[in-house]
Amino acid sequence: MYNYTTFDKDFVATRAAQFRDQVQRRINGSLTEDEFRPLRLMNGLYMLLHAYMLRVAIPYGTLNGTQMRALADVADRWDKGYAHFSTRQNIQFHWPKLQDVPDILESLAKVDMHAIQTSGSCIRSVTSDHFAGAAADEYEDPRPTAEFVRQWSTDHPEFAFLPRKFKIAVTGSARDRAVIKLHDIGLTLVRNAAGAPGYEVSVGGGLGRTPMIGKVIRDFLPRADLLPYLEAILQVYNQIGRRDNKYKARIKITVHEHGIEEIRNRVEESFSLQRMRFDGVDQDIFARIEADFAEPIYKQASIEGYEIARQSDPLFRSFTDTNLHPHKNADYTIVTVSLKAHGATPGDASSAQMRVLADIAERWSHDELRVSHEQNIILPHVHKGDLPAVHAALRSAGLATANIGLISDLIACPGMDYCDLATARSINIAQGIATRFDELKLEHDIGHLKLKISGCINACGHHHVGHIGILGLEKSGVESYQITLGGDGTETASIGKIIGPGFSTDEIIPAIERLIMAYLDLRLDASETFLTVFRRLGPQPFKTALYTNEVKNHAA
């Protein structure tokens, strides 16, 4: 993991102290809300439906046991004993009091954490593959690049007031787990024909009101050119991105309106000038960062206990069938800890659970944890021989749900239970679907399925890229749920298509059930996923299942 330098420590401590002063001036009336609002947003402090919300950055989703424990302490001391892991790999506290936030930020600064650039029209906290540095299918670790981009973008004076927020994601695997194509800039680590390291750069992806798949602006950018090239993209966006209409202000609209060719030409022109400003200091910094991400010192031990437990313990076998991903070291594995116990709020963890995760990480995962954009927690480096002990510890904390990649491992934004932008709730729908499919005992038979729920068109729940997407809206004064099908957030990215009229709160879960039953009838065999069937047959059979059967049922 990246180790904070004295400079970094001073920087976050100073920012926390500055915010303490700003909060005091707001409370004593020296600052109006209009003056204070941009200051609090720069420190991740929002006003939501019932209370303030503090969003703390977990850059590229990576943290250690001490940091997770500090977050648990915040939940207990200043919040309501739990926190919410978000689809941006960050963590949100939903009940802090304004006067306590300076103390919270001070406590987090002590463990090298902060809430900087988790809000506002700036370059947001960088995201990455949650299996980075561990996955067998990875060809290069994206974390040094993610950290490099984080440092470059933090407090960048030119890009503090962009037309809108700006999100950058990085991956180093052919299997895209970081939704690269749906980011303002997506960086994929690649090598050219000569074997030199670099990036494929995509630009103009995004979800929200106008979902767009990012377009490749450079198929190979040499590694040493990364920062001047990013500066060039941001400069072009800063200059010609629209500021007249907030709904047309993201770079995806700039790319759409000007065309990728014109954007590419402008970026290349700016890049040729930017490049002269970089004299190699950035590459020295990159090399120092890279050294912090050396592989852990793997232990040499027997994995016999793993096989024995698989034979003797059906729960352990089910867990290891579902929640593991191959590690680059064959004796190790990556464990995904589900924060989606059936009927629970996706992404929520109690302070007690957070402490258990911290303990497990320190003891059995080389003191590393990851937050996934799918609202789960990853133990990236677990020796297979330790898995029975890890599983037992997770079970004791209610964290051993074996459902990763299945229908109940769905993602959902906080929706109208917390968010002031929401047009409908999403958590209750997530709970209802997970509970129903648990009752049916069908989810393992259904297999790989990505279901994603957003409570408004801003799409924090990534519904556009769910194999099944659900968007909560208001219709005639009640909550209404629109279904999209065929979305995909991976390397084969696609935007889901709206399938027909929406469903009420009472109708949506039976509707999803009809959809799944139709899929089970339509698939050629158990290996054909929902998405594959949709791509093979198109929307019609699903439309029929959703709407024709509904009429029949009503008539009956």
Added chain:
Amino acid sequence: MKRDTATKIITANDLLSGEVVYLSTSGKWSIRHSDAILFEDKKAANTRLTEVQAQDTSIIGPCLAGATLADNQTPMPVHFREVFRSKGPSNRFLGKQTYAA
């Protein structure tokens, strides 16, 4: 459920706690929807809202919200968003719903 009504209340969030508050008949902010003063006339409500926006520094985001009189003659929210604001989240027993009636 109706989306809105002609009769309005004034609501905001408390500056320190962030809690949802309602302008009450006493002129103070109450944490209970039932204490809210109901404006029959939207113009009068807007006038009072303008005063609150200009003068009151203890709250943030004051705005009008539709409300009607319940059978017990206390105001009740109309839109489901205001129902959630008056109770708290539906996935956890937290917020106003935990207060004794």
